[in-house]
Amino acid sequence: MTEPSLKEPDSSEKSVIQIDDLSLTFETNDGPVHALSHIDLSIAEGEFVSLIGPSGCGKTTLLRVIADLERATGGTISVNGVSPEEARLHRAYGYVFQAAALYPWRTIDRNIALPLEIMGLSKKEQNSRIAKNLDLVNLTGFEKKFPWQLSGGMQQRASIARALAVEPHLLLMDEPFGALDEIVRDHLNEQLLKLWAKTNKTVVFVTHSIPEAVFLSSKIVVMSPRPGRVHDVIDCGLPRDRTLDVRETPQFLEIAHRVREGLKAGHSYDD
Amino acid sequence: MTTDAMASPSSTVRPGLLSRALSGTFLPVLVVVLGIIAIWYIAAISMNSTFQRSLDARAEATPTTIEFIESTLNQERPVLPSPHQVAENLWDTVFNKKISSKRSLVYHAGVTLAPTLLGFLMGTALGILLATIIVHVLSMEKSLMPWIITSQTIPILAIAPMVILVLDAVGIRGLLPKALISMYLSFFPITVGMVKGLRSPDKMHLDLLRTYNASSWQTFWKLRWPSSLPYLFTSMKVAIAISLIGAIIAELPTGAVAGLGARLLSGSYYGQTVLIWSALLMAAFCAAMLVALVGVADKWVRRRMGEKVEAGS
Amino acid sequence: MSDITASSKAPGLPEEWREPLIWLAILCTITALFLPLAFLAGDDGIAKPLRSPSGLCVMLIAGAIASVRFQSWLGDLLLFLSSHLTAGILLFMVPAYSGAAGWGFWLLLISSWLLAWQLVSRLSAHRLEGRLQTLLDLAIPIIFGLWLLLLWEMVVVGAGVPFVLLPPPSQIGARIAESLPLLWADFQQTFLLGVLPGYVIGCSAGFVVAVLVDKVPFLQRGLLPVGNMASALPIIGVAPIMVMWFGFGPGSKIAVVVIMIFFPMLVNTVAGFAAAGNMEKDLMRTYAASYWQTLLKLRLPNAMPFIFNALKINSTLALIGAIVAEFFGSPTVGMGFRISTEFGRLNTDLVWATIAVAALAGSTFYGLIALIERRITFWHPSARG
Structure with a gap:
């Protein structure tokens, strides 16, 4: 029932996320649903990994398992060498949702302060981190605005700043630009890439857009549904300082083609 | 799978x-x-x-x-009184007395329910009418709506007994004055709910009917009215409960003759606490039944509309 | 296509003259000219008809026509002046014709009212910027309310309705001015000693219980239907019992208020706590936030619109509860006591004065809470839009 997945050889770099034979089954009234089935995956420090696949393939579920928002029912997973729960309790990662999920009753700076308040940081430390991260996402000057006074793209940038303010080494992003229009999306993709280059964080990025995955990633994990499993893992060797123009190159198109083929093969057209 | x-x-x-x-x-x-x-x-x-x-x-x-x-x-x-005392009294006055007897709680409940239902129907009709006018006439919305909202903050229930006595002095007696109190209380939630409901169709649906050059009458019956029904039923649940309360309060000044409110009053005059509690529980039971009845009607209408929608699409 | 051209070339009045209210007002005014304004008893005891003042009629008609000729602010002003001057003069004259008003009077009243209505519909259609629009939106209902009072006064006085049945607003106003100390004492007894403490206790109790059951979903699922049910019950019926238990003083009023408002607060707060979005809750989880941190920083602010909804509903319920509880027993002071005893003594004007105070207290209380709500839930779409 499962495809033989490509096992990532242990690289010289330290592995941040190590997943072995991971499975997750939801019990529903209509019987069990196999959201994830026998996943093996290793993500090294500094990588930008995209999880791509059709809806229902478990890419978001996998991200939520890494974040300890769901619990696996089989197999092992470690984040930073410890269990996802311990990693979460140590605030080891920043999570960016499909929507900005900013609290409408807080101004932008108070929204970014939210995780810092929960961590119990001093006011001074909070303020310096707010300023730094707002600058990182180019939102300086919007501190005192309320979220609903900003555009969708700006809101999502603020939510990225909020995730970064925790100062995690790992950034988990769940289709963060899915609801934005193409032009804003391109712009934010470019900014995200620069941010990644600047901060050298490990990023796990869920998307259903092939160009987005190819443009951003150093590694693409193609997933397929029913049951959710890893179909293919593709290394992209695009230069680190790439711009949007890279999308016109044959190398880009070749990787995109391979991703598309993987998606097609993994997709059962039974519905 | x-x-x-x-x-x-x-x-x-x-x-x-x-x-x-x-x-x-x-x-x-x-x-x-x-x-x-x-x-x-x-x-x-x-x-x-x-x-x-x-x-x-x-x-x-x-x-x-x-x-x-x-x-x-x-x-x-x-x-x-302990629950079993009240239960005994309830059993006795509900099942062991003739319905026409003044000792029967069913009789008293009936006396209260008649103006409740009449007032509720009149209030619903008035509420729908007002809401329709408000939605269609801009000046009515601007001038009337603030007052309708303000009037809800006025303790109308507290003057209900007086309205009864004034109507009595003019010669209006019996069922109608109590029903008028119930109507007065129940038309507010209906009006407010229906204004919301008649406005609930989104712009796209309204624009679609505009492209058909539909008259406002057609727009009302084909779009506004059906989409307001969920709101109507929600506010009808509030309205029928408050209508019962109105009918009970309206009985207080009429000299405690008949009805659940009269039972409350005579119980408190003669210190018969068991009587008060059984009247209270009866009132609670009536309220629950009335609200449930509206709920059943709501479900029935929804199911019918659901079938229609499916058959149409 | 042919339909459109046909309708645009429809014969008859030009567009701006198609104003049914204006034509009705003019018709009423002209008819009034030939009907008596009032019947005044002469020296011989026979009632003599008094002619309608033609000056007033001319003013009304001139105002009506001018408003159509000038579609601008000038028209509105002329409309305002003609209708309200007429109404003012009629108001000034009416005490002299108490119970003797004739058809001319009523027709003049109707036509000035029609012109006021026309004014309101014209004002409603205006679009202004910012503050001016707010003022206009305030002015329209005020004009409407003033006319309600005006019509009440004129009908009661003009038709000679016995004051015992329904006193005119002017008399109620005079009575309020006369008996301020009495009304203030009643207000203190009912509102400050009964409603306010009961409101604070009842709302806090509902809130605290909502927080307590929040950790036990099983209890929550049991309490919610029961609470929803209880909100529909005629809880006010416990008033006689509370008076028996706690006596005639404010204690029994507080108890009634607390019982009446407890469940609406509980149900709304629980619903508000449950309303936080999954994504927002997951976010707090990724921060490893504790239960109390999540409650304070996410679920409580998010529940504010629900909580304020209950606070507003309860402000009205509390006043009703306290007044009705006084019907079942009270010391010789209090709004409910005043209403029931003064009505027995046929002092209807004092009854109405008390009702006016109750209405004022009720809407001020409600308005105050609505104002605080605006400050606190400014972020909610319903407040922003």
Whole structure:
């Protein structure tokens, strides 16, 4: 029932996320649903990994398992060498949702302060981190605005700043630009890439857009549904300082083609 | 998928039953209701104990604890009658008396329910009419709507008895004045709910009818009215409950002749607490039935509309 | 296509003259000219008809026509002046014709009212910027309310309705001015000693219980249907019992208020706590936030619109509860006591004065809470839009 997945050889770099034979089954009234089935995956420090696949393939579920928002029912997973729960309790990662999920009753700076308040940081430390991260996402000057006074793209940038303010080494992003229009999306993709280059964080990025995955990633994990499993893992060797123009190159198109083929093969057209 | 589901039927059924019982509302509600009855008993014992102690002292009796508790729960005129006393009284006045008898609680409930329903129907009609006018006439919305909202903040219920007496002086007696109070109370929620409901169709649907060059009459019947029905039923639930309250309060000044409100009043005159509580429970039962009735109508209409929508699409 | 051209070339009045209210007002005014304004008793005891003042009629008609000729602010002003001047003069004259008003009077009243209505519909259609629009939106209902009072006054006085049945607003106003100390004492007894403490206790109790059951979903599922049910019950019926238990003083009023408002607060707060979005809750989880941190920083602010909804409903319920409870027993002071005893003594004007105070107290209380709500839930779409 499962495809033989490509096992990532242990690289010289330290592995941040190590997943072995991971499975997750939801019990529903209509019987069990196999959201994830026998996943093996290793993500090294500094990588930008995209999880791509059709809806229902478990890419978001996998991200939520890494974040300890769901619990696996089989197999092992470690984040930073410890269990996802311990990693979460140590605030080891920043999570960016499909929507900005900013609290409408807080101004932008108070929204970014939210995780810092929960961590119990001093006011001074909070303020310096707010300023730094707002600058990182180019939102300086919007501190005192309320979220609903900003555009969708700006809101999502603020939510990225909020995730970064925790100062995690790992950034988990769940289709963060899915609801934005193409032009804003391109712009934010470019900014995200620069941010990644600047901060050298490990990023796990869920998307259903092939160009987005190819443009951003150093590694693409193609997933397929029913049951959710890893179909293919593709290394992209695009230069680190790439711009949007890279999308016109044959190398880009070749990787995109391979991703598309993987998606097609993994997709059962039974519905 | 199906094979997976069938592979382990036993493992899914057992936790399913238990979790269904825990996640449903029946068991929790039962526990809460039993808890309320238990608290009621404890309160009855403690509140009636002072009087019982003085009774015992006068009779120079030294009852055991069990006997003492038993007698606190069965006093003639307790401060707080115990649930079984009220239940006995309810049973007696509901089932053991002729419906036409003035001792029958069913008779009194009927006396209160008649103006409740009449007032509710008149209030609903008035509310829908007002809402329709407000939605279609801009000047009415601007001038009337603020007053309708303000009037809800005025304790109208508190002057209901007086309105009854004024109407009585003009010669309007019997069912109508009480129904008028109920109508007055129930048209507010209907108006406010229906204005919202008639405005609820989104712009796209309204624009679609504009492209058909539909008249505002057609727009009303084909779009605004059907989409306002959920709002109508929600506000009807509020309206029928408040309509019953209006009818009960309206009975207070008429000299305590008949009706649940009159029972409350005469019970409080003669210190017959059991009578008050059984009238109260009867009123609560009526309210629950009325709201449930509207709920059933709501479900029925929704199902019919749902079928229509499916057949059309 | 042919339909459109046909309708645009429809014969008859030009567009701006198609104003049914204006034509009706003019018709009423002209008819009034030939009907008596009032019947005044002469020296011989026979009632003599008094002619309608033609000056007033001319003013009304001139105002009506001018408003159509000038579609601008000038028209609105002329409309305002003609209708309200007429109404003012009629108001000034009416005490002299108490109970003797004739058809001329009523027709003049109707036509000035029609012109006021026309004014309101014209004002409603205006679009202004910012503050001016707010002022206009305030002015329209005020004009409407003033006319309600005006019509009440004129009908009661003009038709000679016995004051015992329904006193005119002017008399109620005079009575309020006369008996301020009495009304203030009643207000203190009912509102400050009964409603306010009961409101604070009842709302806090509902809130605290909502927080307590929040950790036990089982209890929550049991309490919610029971609470929803209880909100529909005629809880006000416990008033006689509370008076028996707690006596005639404010204690029994507080108890009634607490019982009445407890469940709406509980149900709304629980619903508000449950309303936090999954994504927002997951976010707090990724921060490893504790239960109390999540409650304070996410679920409580998010529940504010629900909580304020209950606070607003309860402000009205509390006042009703306290007043009705006084019907079942009270010391010789209090709004409910005043209403029931003064009505027995046929002092209807004092009854109405008390009702006016109750209405004022009720809407001020409600308005105050609505104002605080605006400050606190400014972020909610319903407040922003």
